[in-house]
Amino acid sequence: MSLTFNQDKEFDIIAIGRAAIDLNANEYNRPMEETMTFTKYVGGSPANIAIGSSKLGLKAGFIGKLSKDQHGNFIKQYMEEKEIDTSNMVYDTEGHKAGLTFTEILSPEECSILMYRDQVADLYLDSTEVNEDYIKKAKILLVSGTALAQSPSREAVLLAIQYAKKNDVKVIFELDHRPYTWKSAEETAVYYSLVAELSDVVIGTRDEYDVMENLDSEGDNEKTVQHLFQHNTELVVIKHGVDGSYAYEPDGTVHKGEAYKTKVLKTFGAGDSYASAFLYALVTGKDYETALKFGSASASIVVSKHSSSEAMPTVEEIEQLIRERS
Ligand SMILES: Nc1ncnc2c1ncn2[C@@H]1O[C@H](COP(=O)(O)OP(=O)(O)O)[C@@H](O)[C@H]1O
Numbered sequence: 001m002s003l004t005f006n007q008d009k010e011f012d013i014i015a016i017g018r019a020a021i022d023l024n025a026n027e028y029n030r031p032m033e034e035t036m037t038f039t040k041y042v043g044g045s046p047a048n049i050a051i052g053s054s055k056l057g058l059k060a061g062f063i064g065k066l067s068k069d070q071h072g073n074f075i076k077q078y079m080e081e082k083e084i085d086t087s088n089m090v091y092d093t094e095g096h097k098a099g100l101t102f103t104e105i106l107s108p109e110e111c112s113i114l115m116y117r118d119q120v121a122d123l124y125l126d127s128t129e130v131n132e133d134y135i136k137k138a139k140i141l142l143v144s145g146t147a148l149a150q151s152p153s154r155e156a157v158l159l160a161i162q163y164a165k166k167n168d169v170k171v172i173f174e175l176d177h178r179p180y181t182w183k184s185a186e187e188t189a190v191y192y193s194l195v196a197e198l199s200d201v202v203i204g205t206r207d208e209y210d211v212m213e214n215l216d217s218e219g220d221n222e223k224t225v226q227h228l229f230q231h232n233t234e235l236v237v238i239k240h241g242v243d244g245s246y247a248y249e250p251d252g253t254v255h256k257g258e259a260y261k262t263k264v265l266k267t268f269g270a271g272d273s274y275a276s277a278f279l280y281a282l283v284t285g286k287d288y289e290t291a292l293k294f295g296s297a298s299a300s301i302v303v304s305k306h307s308s309s310e311a312m313p314t315v316e317e318i319e320q321l322i323r324e325r326s
């Protein structure tokens, strides 16, 4: 049984949350202390997913707040160049800045990100800036967990979810846990659980589900999915890095997705590229096994490249990789 989407909707996906700046180390395979130059890309998990979706041919929109400066302008211009609707991206008027993510590539397997997110504009998105008439036009509302970290963004996202559920819009919750802006593990677990239980699809790594369940050790996938299926969830995706990923259905069916090995330049970007291609496959009516392949292939392509957003692949690139590895 596959998820169904209202095909009469104008947008395939509307994402809500941060659109920020990635600054990826040019001198890599060394500590960031030794990196002297960076390349600037648009970043922010929901923005990356919207960009990836648009590159795959989906009609994508975005709800978010931008800094009123050159960074905000760069983000908006880039997303418009990628044919994302930015009519519901608003500029901050209180001097809040764009989120900056500096990336460190110590080695292909050892990467870390340094996020500057204090008082960032995206967390000041207000409920009055969330438009029901916009959200109702979408097949999917993509919610990023980090947007729940602080008010007023938190309430804006909860309102967006209410609008989605009222208007036959599927809610996809990408857990996207970034500890930097949360006050406590307990608070994170409360809001992650609340939103996951409201969502039609939940996507995350095993570690992120452990955060949602406030566990000190690795949790059990079966227990995770059984809890979520007692609520509104129709599909649970649990990612395990290079070990692959699983898609769980309420009837007990489990689908396994293998990672496609590649020459890794950096490990970040995997999750956002995975999500955009996985959702592309779902929205275009492919089965879950194919959706897992699309997600894994997209991630494999992006981890072999320098950026997350700019590196998002086309359908042809994904299908070619799947064919080559079959
Ligand atoms: N080193 C890698 N090589 C190839 N594919 C990878 C690699 N790391 C991750 N992937 C793919 O990307 C998916 C998501 O990666 P994962 O690390 O689980 O999520 P996130 O990037 O959100 O932390 C994995 O299930 C796998 O298919």
Ligand SMILES: O=C(O)C[C@@H](O)[C@H](O)C(=O)COP(=O)(O)O
Residues within 6 Å of the ligand: 020, 021, 022, 042, 043, 044, 045, 046, 048, 101, 113, 267, 268, 269, 270, 271, 272, 273, 308, 309
């Ligand atoms: O989400 C962010 O703010 C940072 C991203 O822009 C960055 O590209 C990244 O870390 C993506 O990693 P992923 O979650 O593995 O896709």
